[in-house]
Amino acid sequence: MTAPVRPSGRRRPDESMTLLVEVMEKPLDPGYAEAAERRAAAERAGLPSGSRGSGAVLLVLVAILLGLLTVSAAQQLRAPQAEVAAAREVLEQKIVDRRAQVEGLQRRSVTLSEEIESLQNTALASEDPALLQTLLLDGVVSGSAAVSGPGLVVTLSDGDAAQSVSDPDPSARVRDADVQTVVNALWAAGAEAVSVDDQRLTSLSAIRNAGDAILVDLVPLPGPTYTIRAIGDSEAMQTAYARSGAPAYLQLLGSRYGIQSSLTPQSDLSLPGVGNQTLRYAERSGTGDSSPSDAPSGTPSSDTEEESS
Numbered sequence: 478m479t480a481p482v483r484p485s486g487r488r489r490p491d492e493s494m495t496l497l498v499e500v501m502e503k504p505l506d507p508g509y510a511e512a513a514e515r516r517a518a519a520e521r522a523g524l525p526s527g528s529r530g531s532g533a534v535l536l537v538l539v540a541i542l543l544g545l546l547t548v549s550a551a552q553q554l555r556a557p558q559a560e561v562a563a564a565r566e567v568l569e570q571k572i573v574d575r576r577a578q579v580e581g582l583q584r585r586s587v588t589l590s591e592e593i594e595s596l597q598n599t600a601l602a603s604e605d606p607a608l609l610q611t612l613l614l615d616g617v618v619s620g621s622a623a624v625s626g627p628g629l630v631v632t633l634s635d636g637d638a639a640q641s642v643s644d645p646d647p648s649a650r651v652r653d654a655d656v657q658t659v660v661n662a663l664w665a666a667g668a669e670a671v672s673v674d675d676q677r678l679t680s681l682s683a684i685r686n687a688g689d690a691i692l693v694d695l696v697p698l699p700g701p702t703y704t705i706r707a708i709g710d711s712e713a714m715q716t717a718y719a720r721s722g723a724p725a726y727l728q729l730l731g732s733r734y735g736i737q738s739s740l741t742p743q744s745d746l747s748l749p750g751v752g753n754q755t756l757r758y759a760e761r762s763g764t765g766d767s768s769p770s771d772a773p774s775g776t777p778s779s780d781t782e783e784e785s786s
Contacts, residue, residue: 590752594622616750617670620679623750624670628708629715630743631659633727635701636735649734651703653686658726659705660684666717668707672748674698679751711742 594616601609616622633656636649656673663671671678676693683694690697707714718724718740730736 587750587752590621590750593753619754620670620677620682620751621753623748624708625745625747626669626708627711627742627744628668628706628746629663629711629718630741630746631663631705631707632737632739632741633659633703633705634737636737638735640701646734647689649736650689651691651700651736653684653691655727655730655736656691656703656705657684659723662718662721662723663705663707663714665721666707666709666714668709668714670708670748672706674704675749677749677751679754681754681757706743706746706748708746708748711744715740715742 597612598609601612613622617624633651635651636646638646639649660671660673660678673684673693676682676696676698678693681694683692685692687697691700691703692698724740727736727738731738
């Protein structure tokens with residue numbers, strides 16, 4: 478390697494540092510410089526660089542491969558397993574079978590209650606007519622006996638937003654509080670008997686939500702329309718109901734959530750009974766020298782037991 482010479486013929490002052498001068502003035506290796514020149518010449522000629530083109534093709538291939546792997550994994554995760562599907566079918570079939578058994582037992586219970594009531598009425602009609610009338614009145618009040626007569630029919634329906642298939646709005650559904658508001662208003666208006674979707678209400682009935690379903694005495698109601706029937710003086714009930722807060726409450730539900738409601742007087746309604754109910758509270762009768770206070774607290778008497786209202 479020869480030392481660089483100035484054009485004037487004189488030597489450079491740094492001629493003893495030739496290696497350092499080469500590094501400073503020519504930092505790029507000749508091979509890299511040649512590759513850079515070829516790439517620059519190809520770009521000036523409008524031709525794609527070989528390395529850049531192959532890198533872009535490789536990037537596209539890797540992206541396609543990753544996409545295919547992601548789609549395949551997602552499909553495998555979402556695809557139902559055969560064992561899981563079989564177990565689900567077994568559980569669904571058991572639910573259907575048990576529900577059918579419960580409905581059959583309920584029908585059997587109603588039939589037996591009607592037979593007992595018929596035999597009781599036949600026996601008391603000749604022995605004690607006054608007691609028979611008391612029992613019939615108690616059956617109407619407690620809800621154990623079926624009743625019929627004039628009354629009002631109130632319907633509540635879910636809003637259109639709740640029935641949307643793509644994006645249903647839960648706030649547009651009829652809730653248990655909405656049904657409770659109407660039922661309480663009908664009781665306060667003078668209703669003698671009330672039912673919700675043919676489920677007779679008693680003093681022990683409960684109306685509550687379980688997810689999106691409304692339960693009346695643990696019986697789910699199908700929806701999306703709920704029918705509330707009340708037996709009583711239809712004209713007096715309609716006037717008292719209009720003066721309650723229920724109409725304004727339902728109007729607010731309609732304007733804000735699209736929940737639809739209607740009130741219709743009926744001349745003849747029929748409400749089912751719930752059959753004989755289990756006695757939960759009892760007290761000693763007032764016969765004899767002892768008074769009701771003589772009985773120990775919480776101990777039922779063996780003389781006479783009657784349900785507390």
